Amino acid sequence: MIHEFNNRMSIQRTVLEIINDKKYQEELCGLSSKAIDRWIAINGLNCESDTCKIVYEISGKLFFLANKSQDCISDEYEMLSAEITNLCSELTIIQEHDV
């Protein structure tokens, strides 16, 4: 069984791969709010853009999961994972169209 912690890291990997697929001056290094703040500042992005809002939203949800890191997989976790998967799909579409 894949441990929940490893699963959460894998979700982060997926999100970062979607974002970093587009060539920014500096890649997004992580999904902590401080890493996102840096990425927005260095790349001169609009923090109100759809991309930035979704990235912050995913970060918030993952953080919630992080605080539950020692727990077994629960319904709450399954629900949040599904929400993040939907946000990733949305992010992919935005990235593809926002040339």
Place this chain on the structure above:
Amino acid sequence: MHIYVFGSLCRGEIDTGSDVDLLAIVNEFDKRLSGDTFSIYSYERIKKLWQEGNPFSWHLYAEAKMIYSTNYKDFIVGLGKPNKYDQCLVDCNKFFYLYCDALDAIKSGSNSQIFEMSTIFLSLRNFATCFLLGTEGNGNFSRRVALQLGNKSVKLSREAFTILEQARILSIRGKGEMITRKSIDNYMDEIMSIQIWMEELLNEVTNDS
């Protein structure tokens, strides 16, 4: 509510990349507490971590210093010593697989190299912490614990270790100089050798259990 400081500040491991780790223990959701500033746990959860002998309970037991309490009592001191840690094999395997996933991603040309390097640092540190706690009952929660296992320490140059640590600080704190692909390539052989080190220690844990 109880608030504690723990981590590098309490160990005296202060440098420009250091942050202040704060723990808040609460009964219920408190909107004054930001998850960016605090690790937030319920009293029940903390008690459960103590019962499980979870490495985080040993970490807090070793380092946490109370800075605020609504009842003037030190909740963590009151819990005493956590139970024996018995999940060493499970946890070491968990961090071994985490390392392998990150290494595979780097080797296959991931566009998120810093995140992957940061993940390798995380797996290296946590693997070493769990190994030491599980095999010797010794709690060492330093960022550099993998280099502090005597003849079982990971064989990494200071430069290779520093670049992994730098990636972790970029990934979590958004601080520091960006790492180039060339710098990562320069240390790839050393980073790949971590796998052998982990496999050797995992064998030892497996034989002991």
